[in-house]
Amino acid sequence: MFSRAAARALKSQSRQFSSSATRQSKVAVLGAGGGIGQPLSLLLKLNPHVTELSLYDIRGAPGVAADVSHIDTNSEVHGYPADKLDQALEGTDVVVIPAGVPRKPGMTRDDLFNTNASIVRDLAAAIARVSPKAKVLVISNPVNSTVPIVSAVFEKAGVYDPAHIFGVTTLDVVRAQRFLAGVTNSDPKDVKVTVVGGHSGATIVPLLSQTPQGKGITGEVYDKLIHRIQFGGDEVVQAKEGAGSATLSMAYAGARFTGDLLRAINGEKGVVAPTFVKSPLFEDQGIDFFSSNVELGPNGVEKIYPLGEISAEEQKLLEACLPDLKKNIEKGKKFVQQS
Numbered sequence: 001m002f003s004r005a006a007a008r009a010l011k012s013q014s015r016q017f018s019s020s021a022t023r024q025s026k027v028a029v030l031g032a033g034g035g036i037g038q039p040l041s042l043l044l045k046l047n048p049h050v051t052e053l054s055l056y057d058i059r060g061a062p063g064v065a066a067d068v069s070h071i072d073t074n075s076e077v078h079g080y081p082a083d084k085l086d087q088a089l090e091g092t093d094v095v096v097i098p099a100g101v102p103r104k105p106g107m108t109r110d111d112l113f114n115t116n117a118s119i120v121r122d123l124a125a126a127i128a129r130v131s132p133k134a135k136v137l138v139i140s141n142p143v144n145s146t147v148p149i150v151s152a153v154f155e156k157a158g159v160y161d162p163a164h165i166f167g168v169t170t171l172d173v174v175r176a177q178r179f180l181a182g183v184t185n186s187d188p189k190d191v192k193v194t195v196v197g198g199h200s201g202a203t204i205v206p207l208l209s210q211t212p213q214g215k216g217i218t219g220e221v222y223d224k225l226i227h228r229i230q231f232g233g234d235e236v237v238q239a240k241e242g243a244g245s246a247t248l249s250m251a252y253a254g255a256r257f258t259g260d261l262l263r264a265i266n267g268e269k270g271v272v273a274p275t276f277v278k279s280p281l282f283e284d285q286g287i288d289f290f291s292s293n294v295e296l297g298p299n300g301v302e303k304i305y306p307l308g309e310i311s312a313e314e315q316k317l318l319e320a321c322l323p324d325l326k327k328n329i330e331k332g333k334k335f336v337q338q339s
């Protein structure tokens, strides 16, 4: 039998153990005042792994922070105006970047390059200086170029760890799962699609043949479904009539990927998600960033999975993806070299 004092000591010890088992995670959102940034901040406030939320934007972040901070979950929320970027980044473990301009009808993601490339470059330089060990999750488009930009900026600053930099392609996975569930009358929670390649038009390659629901789909139904997954973003851009692109579904997707990473940082094993990272898979063809299934861990990228078996149609999609992706990556790298 334990004495009451011994039982109390044991209880306090086990409480200490369980609190040290959950890491403190400070997450910063850069672009928190925007269409994605606001609902993303809301969803991150609901995530129990987030202990501190740092919201930064050149416009409106303190207001978003004041609003979100009233939600009765445990994390602390702070908002920072335009001139307080360094303060916003201090001590952050994870930085999510939805800063930049979104598409208008008729624009491709590449059309955003001129504006967003410099926004992302400058934010990356601040992260490399203030919080060089943070994991960086890039949402700002064109992701195929902005991830190489962040990586090149970190490299220039001498603090590059390829395991720490991610392009968020989760919205392609979310769309693929929702749309495939729609055509097969399935519940989306039972549909798991891996999407590989990049994050724009023809560079988005959904591997439907690897799912029980998708493998029998052929012909016109297949072609239409692939087109809808690749160009689903255009549906939203058109429906919003010039007022922006996907924000709510993107915030959901961004919060989901950030949540996956935080679970892995907190020691959960076997967390695997497609994401656009520095990758050896197509390096022999001069393509050193690629999205495929990645196992996440405390240090970020733990393991990059190969594509596995793919169908003849998917092989064709991949062949169409690679040249575009190569151009997008090179454009990003060149931009930093010339800056």
Ligand code: NAI
Pocket (backbone or CB within 6 Å): 030, 031, 032, 033, 034, 035, 036, 037, 056, 057, 058, 059, 098, 099, 100, 101, 102, 103, 112, 116, 119, 123, 138, 139, 140, 141, 142, 143, 168, 169, 170, 171, 172, 199, 244, 245, 246, 247, 250
């Ligand atoms: P938005 O215009 O509503 O918000 C962007 C925010 O970024 C604004 O609040 C703006 O003040 C802020 N911002 C601009 N320059 C900044 C800087 N230097 N530092 C900090 N904040 C800055 O745009 P929205 O709809 O939120 O989209 C943001 C980005 O996300 C766009 O580039 C868009 O293309 C991209 N996107 C990415 C997706 C993906 O799947 N990865 C899906 C949908 C959009």
